Amino acid sequence: xxxxxxxxxxxxxxxxxxxxxxxxxxxxxxxxxxxxxxxxxxxxxxxxxxxxxxxxxxxxxxxxxxxxxxxxxxxxxxxxxxxxxxxxxxxxxxxxxxxxxxxxxxxxxxxxxxxxxxxxxxxxxxxxxxxxxxxxxxxxxxxxxxxxxxxxxxxxxxxxxxxxxxxxxxxxxxxxxxxxxxxxxxxxxxxxxxxxxxxxxxxxxxxxxxxxxxxxxxxxxxxxxxxxxxxxxxxxxxxxxxxxxxxxxxxxxxxxxxxxxxxxxxxxxxxxxxxxxxxxxxxxxxxxxxxxxxxxxxxxxxxxxxxxxxxxxxxxxxxxxxxxxxxxxxxxxxxxxxxxxxxxxxxxxxxxxxxxxxxxxxxxxxxxxxxxxxxxxxxxxxxxxxxxxxxxxxxxxxxxxxxxxxxxxxxxxxxxxxxxx
Ligand code: NDP
Numbered sequence: 570x571x572x573x574x575x576x577x578x579x580x581x582x583x584x585x586x587x588x589x590x591x592x593x594x595x596x597x598x599x600x601x602x603x604x605x606x607x608x609x610x611x612x613x614x615x616x617x618x619x620x621x622x623x624x625x626x627x628x629x630x631x632x633x634x635x636x637x638x639x640x641x642x643x644x645x646x647x648x649x650x651x652x653x654x655x656x657x658x659x660x661x662x663x664x665x666x667x668x669x670x671x672x673x674x675x676x677x678x679x680x681x682x683x684x685x686x687x688x689x690x691x692x693x694x695x696x697x698x699x700x701x702x703x704x705x706x707x708x709x710x711x712x713x714x715x716x717x718x719x720x721x722x723x724x725x726x727x728x729x730x731x732x733x734x735x736x737x738x739x740x741x742x743x744x745x746x747x748x749x750x751x752x753x754x755x756x757x758x759x760x761x762x763x764x765x766x767x768x769x770x771x772x773x774x775x776x777x778x779x780x781x782x783x784x785x786x787x788x789x790x791x792x793x794x795x796x797x798x799x800x801x802x803x804x805x806x807x808x809x810x811x812x813x814x815x816x817x818x819x820x821x822x823x824x825x826x827x828x829x830x831x832x833x834x835x836x837x838x839x840x841x842x843x844x845x846x847x848x849x850x851x852x853x854x855x856x857x858x859x860x861x862x863x864x865x866x867x868x869x870x871x872x873x874x875x876x877x878x879x880x881x882x883x884x885x886x887x888x889x890x891x892x893x894x895x896x897x898x899x900x901x902x903x904x905x906x907x908x909x910x911x912x913x914x915x916x917x918x919x920x921x922x923x924x925x926x927x928x929x930x931x932x933x934x935x936x937x938x939x940x941x942x943x944x945x946x947x948x949x950x951x952x953x954x955x956x957x958x959x960x961x962x963x964x965x966x967x968x969x970x971x972x973x974x975x976x977x978x979x980x981x982x983x984x985x986x987x988x989x990x
Contacts, residue, residue, distance in 0.1 A: 577617050581609040584620055608896075615891060627840060627897070628652035629904075630833075632659035634667030635786075635919045642920055643901040644836035649944035651832045655920055658927030665790035665874070668922065670915035676722055676739040676781040677884055679751040681759045682771040683734040693726045695766060696736060700724045703758050707738060710757035711750050719743040721754060733771075736762070739781055744910045746844060746886035751775045777850040779882035780858075784911075786918040788877045788926070795875065797934045806875040808933035809868050809926070816864025826864040826925065827856055830879065833924030837917045841907075842898030843885040848917075851882035866925045879922040883914035946973065953978040959985055966990050 572579075572587035579587065585602060588594045594602070602621040606612065612619035630642040630652055644652050662668055686692055696703070700723075707721035714720050719741035727735045738758065740751050755773035763770050792802040795809075816826035831849060838845045856865050866879045887910040892898055907913050943964065950963040953975055959982065966981045967973050984990040 581606075581613060581619060584618065588620070611894065614894065625839070627901075630655040630659065630837075630920060630923075632656055632663045633916065633919060633923065634659070634663050635670050635915060637667065639667075640905055640916060642837055642916060643840040643904055644833070644920070645839040646832065646836040648832065649948050651836060651924070653944065654927035654931070655833050655836075655924045658923035658925070658930070659920075661790055661794060661926060661930070662788045662923055664794045665788060668786050668788055668919040670784065670786045670919050672911045672914060673783040673785060673880070674781045675741070675911060677742050677747040677751055677775060677779060678737050678739050678781055679755045679773070679775045681736040681738070681755055681762065681773045683736060683762065683768045684732065684771040685769045686732050686734055689728060689731065689734065692734060692766065692768065693728070696724065696726055696762075703738075703761065706761050707740070707754040707758050710754045714740075714743060714745075714750060717743045737776070742886075744887045745889040746847065746884050746910075747889075748775045748844075748847070749889075777847050777884075778854040779847075779851045779884040780855065782851075782882050782884040783880055784883040784914045784918045785878065785880035786915070786922045788922060789871075790875045790877070790926075792870065792873050792875055795930065800934060803870075803873070805930070805934060806870045809875060809929045810870050812929045812933055813864060813866060813868035817867070818863075820862040823856065823862050823864045826866065826928075827852065829928040830865055830881075830921040830925045832928075833920040834881075834917055837920050838885060840898070840901045841885060841905075841913055841917070842890060842892040842895055842901070843913075844890060847884065848882075851884065855882050866922060868926075868929065877922055877926060879918055879925065881918060881921065883918055885914050885917065886910050887913055942973070943968065949973065949975065949978050950982075953982055955982055962990065 570591050572590060576584060585599050589596065589599050605624060606621050609619065612622060625645050625647055627643055627645045630644050633640040633642050644655060703724055704721045708715050722739045722741055725737050727737065729735055738755060740747060740754060742750055752773065752775055759770045759773040762768050792806040795802040795805040797805060816823045831852060834848060835845045838848050852865065856862050865881050866877060868875060868877045886892060887902065887907055905913070905916060946964045946967050947960060949967065950960045955963045962985050963978060963982055966985065967978060970977050981990055
């Protein structure tokens, strides 16, 4: 392979040319990569070995009334029916007055792992005694966060094994998600521990198990609005509560329940320019906080109301990372009228709960496929080569079939083209 040495140092056009010269891509494919690259300078700024901008669709979820204010919420996802379901869930919630969302805490935790400890009790005692001093060292490493009203707040120790200690430090990161800021502060404290306490430092890094950065959303929906065809609202509400119990009891169901929540959460996290891997990692760790992986949401019936709650870590920022540099992200913040990271976090958790409601509502009434399938069939039609005009015809034809797979779709498309469907 020619030209790949120091690939990251080559200009963008040269990187594409090297792919062609080595036979990885042909001229047409290279042209496609070029055409969909709106801003190569931005791409190069954001990641390494940049070749093109990957595109995902963005849609708007409607009906989100959160703490009395109505939002349109941008969602970025490749999955059909996510935006529709998020809007439908929020429509039901709106009938009950909307979402009540609140931030329970907003500190980020980082860890310094100390290894080969020989005198554990003594080390723990020393760290506890020097806590204030260590917090000052942390703050000196990033003084601007202190000026903004944030900074390191507390330190605790956890003995993980006879020879291994985790020093956890909590930092008020204000409007940032805080990973880089925290890592800088942790490394300063780790240097101090290494040099003055003569301990071996294994690593210093933020924890994505953001248990001190929790956000909750709460809804109360009159059961009568849940009535569907011949099933009354109270029955539907009772089934949603049972579905919630099922996800609490069983990790197989809990994983799928939480995947549905993350359909909503991730879509807004991505649209807002935040780190969705961080949110995913924190969410699933939190779902297993009592030792068993459980559903993140809870639903129960109280008199004539279906009550829903979702609490989860939501360490998103309104500044930092790619947020202020990606034009579409800036537009999305403007669309949601974001004034603070807490407000963004509340919207995201509300969407997670709205998405969960829509999924449970469909599951306990029609089953997931009825609403989902028409939207999935659009993707199936496009994947077998149907044009914009043929897609509605092919979707209608597929809906009449028992088998809705690519083979059937191809056969039907052929018939449509021959005028036989
Ligand atoms: P940045 O490194 O971009 O830092 C954000 C910076 O914004 C702050 O350090 C601060 O810089 C500035 N700032 C401006 N206004 C404010 C304000 N009001 N409040 C707080 N800060 C403000 O981002 P983060 O430190 O937030 O880290 C997030 C990034 O780190 C993400 O891109 C994530 O993908 C990545 N990351 C994630 C990890 C993980 O999750 N495990 C690990 C490592 C990185 P100043 O004070 O200098 O003005």
